[in-house]
Amino acid sequence: EAQVTQNPRYLITVTGKKLTVTCSQNMNHEYMSWYRQDPGLGLRQIYYSMNVEVTDKGDVPEGYKVSRKEKRNFPLILESPSPNQTSLYFCASSSAGTGKAFFGQGTRLTVV
């Protein structure tokens, strides 16, 4: 089954404690991206990657890092989380040249 898998689904952490949210896709997609969803703000892109070792900033990259060492994986790293990063995060993947993105189930992150 074609899918994008994010882990964990729920995470509560404290300010400053480094964390990683993993994302994996099994569709051999070139393009992967991370979004955050906040009330009244919709989906905002954090980072995206066109292929292995190619990443670029989206609209709200501050406080986040990503890496793309393998085609299937695109982890999101918060080196020093802060409460304003409390949000619902989605990973997505798609084939190069299409906008039809497949989304993961989401990760609800709370930073206290």
Place this chain on the structure above:
Amino acid sequence: DQQVKQNSPSLSVQEGRISILNCDYTNSMFDYFLWYKKYPAEGPTFLISISSIKDKNEDGRFTVFLNKSAKHLSLHIVPSQPGDSAVYFCAARYSGAGSYQLTFGKGTKLSVIP
């Protein structure tokens, strides 16, 4: 600066009637437009799309219309069903310099009343 706007945060429609969701955009370089549907506790799922060179695309009960001169697109759902109740996101794709990005609107929550 919001490049993709969904000005109606919510919409209520009777079952069996038509639902019309609207979206406006500002960037004339967008070349592809998409609608996504999102249920609570799930990720968005692709619904329907349209290329900027077309003005209409139909898929079953769902039709998307694009008016490039007005920079406006709309999603029509006919007939509306209770299972269509969800948040709908409009998205636009910009392709350039070997990469492309999707920009999303803030979403419209559709409620279909039985």
